[in-house]
Amino acid sequence: MGKYIKESKELLNHIGGKENISAVSHCATRMRFVLNDQSLASKEEIEKLKIVKGTFTQAGQFQVIVGNEVAEFYNDFIEVAGVDGVSKDVAKDAAKTNMSLLQRIMANLAEIFSPLIPAIIVGGLILGFRNIIGDIKFFEDGTKSLIEISQFWAGTHSFLWLIGEAIFHFLPVGITWSITKKMGTTQILGIVLGLTLVSPQLLNAYAVSSGQVPPVWDFGFAQVQMIGYQAQVIPAILAGFVLVYLERLARKISPASISMIIVPFCALIPTVLIAHIVLGPVGWAIGSWISTVVYAGLTSSFGWLFAGIFGFGYAPLVITGLHHMTNAIDLQLMAEVGGTSLWPMIALSNIAQGSAVLAMIYLHRKNEEEKQVSIPACISAYLGVTEPALFGINLKYGFPFIAGMIGSSVAGIISVSSNVMANSIGIGGIPGILSIQPKSMGMFAVAMVVAIIVPFVLTIVIGKKKLKL
Incomplete structure (x- = not known):
């Protein structure tokens, strides 16, 4: 007899029974259900x-937050329910039938970037660490940095660039690989395609931006510029999807006996040619336009308004899953202007939602059962993962969620008005300061304090009235 048989039977009943389950899987802390009719699930009873x-619906899935015991609970549940569990990927595919076209597009974009996030985060931390030891002049009366007085740290600074360059300059390789992985086509072809976008024989994208004239491939009747697309996101995405569809087409028309030869040849060569003639220039233009518009919005006289709206609205974006689209904008800003002022606001939003939970911990300091959820959720938010805070506490009560949004908005206005820039995406929340450019660290720290105090105070004041404490 399993440990959670009783709870599994109750959950099965409240979720609408076996017949209402299209697919079920689990992740690190949550049960993920794709339901035939979500209206049959009684959130209150669950x-x-x-x-x-806590419970919430995201990306077409009804998700039940269980915690660290989810794997054991999941095993008992599928035994009680008499259903077969599926992988998270299969559940995601099933869930897309419950999603709108826009939601499906955003979900696909999120799934492309999700496998890249660990590398991007460590890359951001590395760049942040290099900033601290290389750019901040701590020594000899503020005239020298650590690398200027220590050969060891100078060597470390130089060595770490090897990793930072691999992650960010060669990002198109990761993107094209991730697309082929997600779409179920040949992943090595995706890797090769990505490499052709960043090959050393191409003129570096940064050199092109500075005005250098690229060499050309001369075909006699036409010439193609030999431009690299280092750190460019949109050209890689466009090229990746063209490769996927050309491979699928080639596989359909190719005899099975020679498909090993025909399919890679007919998919890869045309894609590389199209990428350098059409997709690269078009993608670069689109990416430059997006980054220009966003950067102009952030640096204009109305930048404070843009920041206030973004800071206020980012947490709701997390609920819908649309927040993943900011990764592409951040990466494009990094490539175009050498940093991003968007990502610091995301880190501040994480902190603000965590601070609202911190206030709820204080308000419920005598409620041990509540603290089992709120304390881990607060820590998680302060480290950049807000879903437990949002769905486990803040949305449950409502007012902490709004308080967090207000605090995030105020902190975002301070950040943008002070021209705070991050070198890259990094770990969100409080550790996010490691990714901030050295000249901006002081004002970012001020914005962090605001993101902690404003939601905390608002939640306490409103909570004492709402909860009648």
Whole structure:
């Protein structure tokens, strides 16, 4: 007899029974259901179960927060329900039938970037660390940095660029690989395609931006510029999807006996040619336009308004899953202007939502059961993962969520008005300061304090009235 048989039976009943389950899987802390009719699931009754720490619907999936015991609970549930569990990828595919076209596009974009996030985060931390030891003049009365007085740290600074360059300059390789992986086509072809976009024989994208004239491939009747697309996001995305569809087409028309030869040849060569003639220039133009518009919005006389709206609205974006689209904008800003002022606001939003939870911990300091959810959620938000805070606490009560949005908005206005820039995407929340450019660290710290104090105070004041404490 499993440990969670009783709770599993209750959950099955409140979720609409076996017949209402199209697919079920689990992740690190949550049960993920694709339901035939989501209206049959009783959120109120489910959230009364002692093991359940909250529920929410995202990307077409009804998700039940269980916590670290989710794997054991999942095994008991599928035994009680008599259903077969599926992988997260299969559940995601099934869930897309419940999503709008825009949601499906955003979900696909998120799934492309998700496998890249660990590398991008470590890359951001590396660049941030290099800033601290290489750019901040701590020594000899503020005249020298650590690398200027220590050969060891100078060597470390130089060595770490090897990793930073691999992550950010060669990002198109990761993107084209991730697209082929997600779409179920040949991943090595995706890697090769990405390499052709950043090959050393091409003129570096940064050199092109500075005005250098690129060499050309001369075909006699036409010439193609030999331009690299280092750190460019949109050209890689466009090229990746062209490769996928050309491979699928080639596989359909090719006899099975020679498909090993025909399919890669007919998919890869045309894609590389199209990428350098059409997709690269067009993608670069689109990316430059997006980054220019966003950067202009952030640096204009109305930048404070843009920041206030973005800071206020980012947490709701997390709920819908649309927040993943900011990754592409951040990466494009990094490539175009040498940093991003968008990502610091994301880190501040994480902090603000965590601070609202911190206030709820204080308000419920005598409620041990509530603290089992709120304390881990607060820590998680302060480290950049806000879903437990949002779905487990803040949305449950409502007013902490709004307080966090207000605090994020105010902090965002301070950040943008002070021209705070990050070198790259990094770990969100409080550790996010490591990714901030040295000259901006002081004002970012001020914005962090605001993101902590404003939501905390608002939540306490409103909570004492709402909860009648």
